[in-house]
Amino acid sequence: MNDSSHVVARLAGAIKRYGRLTALEGVDLQLRRGELLALLGPNGAGKTTAISLLLGLIRADAGMVELFGQDPQQITARRRIGVMLQQAALPPTLRVGELLRLTASYYPAPRALAESAELAGIADLLLRPYARLSGGQQRRVQFALALCGRPELLFLDEPTVGMDIETRQKLWAAIRQLLADGCSVLLTTHYLEEAEALADRVCVMARGRVIHEGTVDALRARVASKRIRCISTLDTDVVAGWPAVGDVHRSNERLHLTTAHAESVVRRLLDADPHLSELEVQRAGLAEAFTELTREAEAASAASRREVA
Numbered sequence: 001m002n003d004s005s006h007v008v009a010r011l012a013g014a015i016k017r018y019g020r021l022t023a024l025e026g027v028d029l030q031l032r033r034g035e036l037l038a039l040l041g042p043n044g045a046g047k048t049t050a051i052s053l054l055l056g057l058i059r060a061d062a063g064m065v066e067l068f069g070q071d072p073q074q075i076t077a078r079r080r081i082g083v084m085l086q087q088a089a090l091p092p093t094l095r096v097g098e099l100l101r102l103t104a105s106y107y108p109a110p111r112a113l114a115e116s117a118e119l120a121g122i123a124d125l126l127l128r129p130y131a132r133l134s135g136g137q138q139r140r141v142q143f144a145l146a147l148c149g150r151p152e153l154l155f156l157d158e159p160t161v162g163m164d165i166e167t168r169q170k171l172w173a174a175i176r177q178l179l180a181d182g183c184s185v186l187l188t189t190h191y192l193e194e195a196e197a198l199a200d201r202v203c204v205m206a207r208g209r210v211i212h213e214g215t216v217d218a219l220r221a222r223v224a225s226k227r228i229r230c231i232s233t234l235d236t237d238v239v240a241g242w243p244a245v246g247d248v249h250r251s252n253e254r255l256h257l258t259t260a261h262a263e264s265v266v267r268r269l270l271d272a273d274p275h276l277s278e279l280e281v282q283r284a285g286l287a288e289a290f291t292e293l294t295r296e297a298e299a300a301s302a303a304s305r306r307e308v309a
Ligand SMILES: Nc1ncnc2c1ncn2[C@@H]1O[C@H](COP(=O)(O)OP(=O)(O)OP(=O)(O)O)[C@@H](O)[C@H]1O
Pocket: 018, 021, 022, 023, 041, 042, 043, 044, 045, 046, 047, 048, 049, 050
């Protein structure tokens, strides 16, 4: 899988500045055939900028940007991709079916209209004018437009914003089907459960840098925290003073705490409170891992700013 011939999109040392602001500070990123890479990060991290480089919408100030081994502005590379961005400017008077036919006509080997409509779950919307659709329906149409050209690589920038839960899960199922057919997907999302449900790999960005890259499990494992819950009368301030104990709080009779050393903390809890009951230990989810990583990156960046000053 590390063979470079499997790489469909690549940033290497990519730098992008907007005036005095450096939006990307040397970003490396690779997307391989048939995989879904989720690009995560807080607002302003540089995700959209990274995607815009790969789409050829903007140029890097330094570094390498490749789409199928070519300059992203090459039409031969662009014909192999499908794109769903956060904002879509589509002719409002056209009907959904007309929009699909028009978009498919730009591609050399598009899907049949019925297949695209079926995949995106919009078969019942084909005769409706685009502008009259609800926000969630418009997002589904945009998804259909992104996949109608039978792309080898799909860019999905926060695709499920504004969708209800059922629609979101249908879109996830469609994405899984595209992946199974060998399509690669670069997804940005603020919904961590979306990355957890779909991603082969995640790339976490903060302040224009990649601060973590790996599988969802590796990201979780990077954060050693476990959540412990139990019914106990122990004082939260006392427990908070124990070594390796993070946040401690109480809701009614239940004590909640986080720690990187679950075994030793559990032993100590049992020793300190013989009446302790309903003990539960859970590993941290992606949300905790993500929060911890971005907090670390913030702290490191604040420290380097202090050094410079
Ligand atoms: N055209 C532009 N002109 C000036 N600054 C820009 C421009 N586009 C982006 N930026 C800045 O570059 C940085 C990265 O922005 P970007 O949109 O890539 O972040 P993002 O990770 O996609 O954020 P979000 O999650 O909010 O969509 C931000 O500080 C943003 O304000």
